[in-house]
């Protein structure tokens with residue numbers, strides 16, 4: 328029998344920050360295993376707030392998040408450890424993720440924390456750095472790398488955990504065109520479920536067959552990415568703009 332448990336299921340998620348600002352108003356979202364979904368929306372829509380709920384960094388509002396059938400229960404430390412193994416979050420700023428004296432040690436840090444040791448740890452580091460094309464930089468000091476290289480290493484730190492879901496917050500930001508394309512190729516080749524927050528709409532179209540628009544804490548559209556980007560009225564309503572001259576029907 329095929330396992331139909333969604334990789335990610337969010338139901339009725341609401342959240343207000345301690346200052347009272349409500350950021351999410353009942354978000355429902357199901358993502359099947361192996362899907363790649365872009366999370367689009369204007370500044371302040373609640374995208375990062377939503378992402379921070381996926382591994383229990385933010386909690387305390389209403390509703391529920393479930394990862395491959397396991398509820399994100401912040402009070403249950405064992406469950407949260409397992410959730411953080413299943414959900415790998417690549418933050419917007421790679422420097423939030425890199426803090427060890429060498430690239431290899433940064434990539435080893437997560438699995439070592441889970442108790443992985445010896446040749447298994449070594450092969451995870453090699454595999455993750457190979458996947459992002461950074462193996463030759465394994466002994467370098469992370470902060471001596473370029474921004475684009477640090478972004479790749481940040482992706483490797485998450486891949487080394489062998490996550491089921493890869494969550495990326497604006498993966499293409501601050502990358503030069505070649506690095507942006509290379510990262511797209513890397514992401515396309517990965518056999519994982521992807522949820523990608525992005526303002527880079529051509530990137531969403533290239534990488535994610537499906538997109539969801541979040542605006543003012545609510546999901547307002549969920550459809551094939553090409554259909555959303557071609558809907559000028561919908562795009563304008565939610566402050567989404569394609570780059571000048573970009574034709575979303577071109578790639579379909």
Ligand SMILES: Nc1ncnc2c1ncn2[C@@H]1O[C@H](COP(=O)(O)OP(=O)(O)OP(=O)(O)O)[C@@H](O)[C@H]1O
Pocket residue numbers: 344345346348349350368369370371372373374375376377
């Ligand atoms: N720490 C915080 N305390 C209070 N309000 C916050 C905090 N962080 C975010 N917010 C508010 O929550 C709402 C959603 O913010 P969030 O960062 O999730 O949006 P976003 O969609 O990720 O935006 P962007 O595209 O600018 O990154 C905004 O109104 C924001 O001002």
